[in-house]
C-alpha cells in the first residue's frame with residue numbers, strides 16, 4: 001500500500017474504535033450449581049466452596065460460589081458458536097483487515113479482572129467494545145496492528161462483576177499464509193528461528209545446565225530417596241528440602257502422547273510428537289519422540305533418549321523408538 005492507501009485504510013479501521021461489538025449478551029442460564037459442578041470436575045478443582053454447600057456455608061464465602069475463571073462462560077453462546085459465523089462489529093473490522101491483506105490473526109494476550117464472587121442465581125451479561133487499535137507495528141509475524149477489545153461483565157443489577165481485555169494482532173503474513181507459518185527456506189532470511197528457551201530459575205537451572213553438558217538428571221530426596229521431576233524445592237513425600245540427583249538412563253516407555261500440527265511455532269519441525277515418557281527410574285518427563293513417523297507412535301512403546309543439539313542454542317532430550325538402537 002502506498003501512503004495514501006495506508007491512510008485511507010487506517011481511517012477505516014480507526015473508525016471502529018469505541019464501537020460496541022453488538023448488543024449486550026445475556027447468559028442463557030443464571031449462575032447455577034450443575035454448571036459449576038461440571039466445571040470443577042473437568043478442571044479437577046476440588047475446592048469445597050464450589051460443590052459442597054455445607055462446607056461452603058461455613059467458609060468465608062458464606063455459600064457456594066462459581067470459580068472466578070468461569071466468568072466468561074456464563075454469557076457464552078454455547079454450541080451455536082461452532083455453527084454459523086456471527087456477523088458482529090469485530091468480524092466486520094477483521095474483514096476490513098482481510099480485504100487489505102492483513103489476513104493473519106494471532107491472539108497475543110488477555111487479562112481478566114474479577115470484582116466479586118458470582119453465586120447461584122446471578123445473571124451475567126457481557127458488553128464488548130472495540131477499545132483500541134494500535135498504530136502500525138513491525139512484528140516477528142509481519143506488519144500489523146494490535147486490536148484490543150474490552151468486555152465488561154455485569155450482573156442483574158447492572159453492577160460490574162468482572163472485566164476482560166483481549167488483544168489480537170492482525171498482520172500481513174510474511175509468506176501469504178494466513179496460518180501464520182513463519183518457516184522459510186529463503187536464503188535472505190535472518191538466522192533460523194530457535195526453539196523457545198528453557199525457563200531457568202533458582203529451582204530448575206541446575207537441571208538444564210546438566211542437559212547442556214549432555215546429562216539428564218533426576219532429582220532425589222536426600223532424606224527418603226524419592227525421585228521427583230520436574231525439579232522443585234521440596235519432597236512431596238517427606239517435605240525435606242535436602243536433595244541430590246541421579247543420572248537417568250533415558251530409557252522408558254511412552255505413557256501418553258499428542259501430535260501437534262498447528263499452530264506452527266517457529267523453530268520446531270511439524271508434525272511434532274510430544275509425549276509423556278515414563279522413565280525406567282520411575283519419574284516421567286515430557287519430551288519429543290523423533291526418528292519415527294508420528295502415526296506409528298503407540299502408548300507403551302519402549303523409547304531411548306539422547307541429548308541433542310536441536311538448534312543453534314538449545315540442547316534437549318529427544319526420544320527414539322528403542323529398537324532404533326541409538
Ligand SMILES: [Zn+2]
Pocket residue numbers: 221222223224225226235236237238239240
Ligand atoms: Zn523425601
